[in-house]
Amino acid sequence: MLFERAKSVFPGGVNSPARALKHLPSPLVAKAASGAYLYTDRGKLVDYCMAFGAIILGHAHPRVKKAVEEQLEKGWIYALLTEQEVEFAERIRRHMPSVEKMRIVNTGTEATMSAIRAARGYTKRDVIIKFEGNFHGSHDYVLVKAGSGAATWGIPTSAGIPQEVARLTVVVPYNDIDAFIKAVREVGDRLAAVIVEPVAGNYGLIIPDVEFLKALREETQRAGALLIFDEVITGFRVGLGGAQGLFGIRPDLTTLGKVVGGGFPIGIFGGRGEVMDLVAPSGPVYNAGTYNAHPVSIAAGLAVLKELETGEPYRIANEAAERLAKGVEDVAGRLGFDVVVKRMASMFQFYFKKGDVKTPQDVRESNEKMYLKLHEIALKHGVYLTPSQYEVNFTSAAHGREVVEETLAALEKSFQELQRE
Ligand code: PMP
Structure with a gap:
């Protein structure tokens, strides 16, 4: 068998x-x-x-298939800049203006890991707040009280994550403004970023109160920390502008994945220009990848975006x-x-x-x-x-x-x- x-x-x-x-x-x-x-x-x-x-x-989908086949004809990896990835990024920015600059990686996991690193690099602080039941991929910063498979299988805090690392991730109940404000006060000037699924899609579907999202925006601003919207699920699914467009809230950083790769591996982190300019090679926050902006994923993603625009x-x-x-x-x-x-x-x-x-x-x-x-x-x-x-x-x-x-x-x-x- x-x-x-x-x-x-x-x-x-x-x-x-x-x-x-x-x-x-x-x-x-x-x-x-x-x-x-x-x-x-x-x-x-x-x-x-x-x-x-x-x-x-x-x-x-036939148009996605055609785009991928056309790409395959031209070879499928160069590890060089391409015109398509620029066009792809310009389209994303047009629909999601908070993403002024971006880096295209391979998975949502890499995207959230890198966004958190960029936020820490920018703020020079170390603690992050995440929400119970939100899932941001399978890396050490975020596998604390996570949703999705981690919740299904009853392991919301993974083994193998050093205490010292887990301690830097503060977990707060989702959709609870008071608990969030209390946590922000407690963390104080060590708070680098708050990462959230603006509509929670990894613990069943939990639709937040707009007031909750607004509180995240206001409190992070007040605390000198960055707000990261993890739109790996919601980006280009709930509409061209993502959840941020729907709720009218502009995060500092955004992560994307899934839909924008048309079924091929992709992740994107992006946001305010001054933060993204800290990413290598223009700055000291390191990110690199052999497969970053993989031509097949870009071809598929572009085909999807063009369809969605109709x-x-x-x-x-x-x-x-x-x-x-x-x-x-x-x-x-x-x-x-x-x-x-x-x-x-x-x-x-x-x-x-x-x-x-x-x-x-x-x-x-x-x-x-x-x-x-x-x-x-x-x-x-x-x-x-x-x-x-x-x-x-x-x-x-x-x-x-x-x-x-x-x-x-x-x-x-x-x-x-x-x-x-
Ligand atoms: N963030 C969210 C909101 C997700 O739903 C997921 C995957 N389900 C990830 C990040 C991780 O993405 P990937 O599986 O591409 O690493």
Whole structure:
């Protein structure tokens, strides 16, 4: 069996923890993907994980494929400056004006690590504040009370991180202004930066109060610290201007990834010119990478941005998420389940609980077992929901009406089956 072979070569049989589904005997094995569908060892599935949000146009989108093929014809790596990466960056800045200058790296993890380093270099301070349940990748500064796979698997603070390093990361409850202000006072003039997911997408979906985000902006300014918006998920997903455009808040630094690479590895950190000018070679904050601004990722990303600029992909993806959110609410309500549904643009998640979900604590109080049971049942009916209560469902421009109807019919059956369990 493939999983046995996989377990003998990979820890847990996978190369990223979120792929090892803890409620199933073995992980899904992918064979191909196209549009809204994944082709796996369990058959054809409507995909709502969409590579954890990396895909917004749909799998194997023809324009992205063409751009990548054209790039391959010209060779795929030069480790030199290219015209395309300049055009790509100019487009990003046009849509996200707070990103005056940027550095293009390979993953969201590198992007947040480097943004934090730049903030420390700029402020000459060492402590950062992050929020409980937010996930910023898998490096030492941020794997403290993290979300995503770290929360799913119950290891929100990783082993192997020196105490001295972990002590420099102060963790505060998400969406709690008082706790945040108190922490800023306590850290005082050692505070280099506050890093936040402006919409939290790694602990289910938690939509913040605008007042919370405003408080982050005001307090960091007052404290002489930088505000970093981690928009690896929200950047170019909730709209061309990201969450910062939606909420009208200008962070000092921003990190991007996922959507902007069109499904190829990418990460970007950028922001105020005077901060970014400290990055090597123009300054002493070091960052370098053989694969930085990889031509294939840039080609794919450019193709995605051009499509997104038409507005059409957002219209389809958002409408799909809206209908699904409403459909889940309806069917769950009809069958007598207490379910809370949260949606923003093309992201949604639902929780088996009464009341509302506004904090990580609310997410923890929901019935994770029921979510996972429903996930397992839905899989049998051809729907691959996001595989953890601590992740979100994503729709894409390939999730047209027919796909949504097919999904809702499958979910109706799944909820009925769950009721009979
Ligand atoms: N930040 C956020 C908000 C993320 O959701 C993720 C990945 N899920 C990362 C950073 C890390 O990105 P990558 O997986 O590309 O390293």
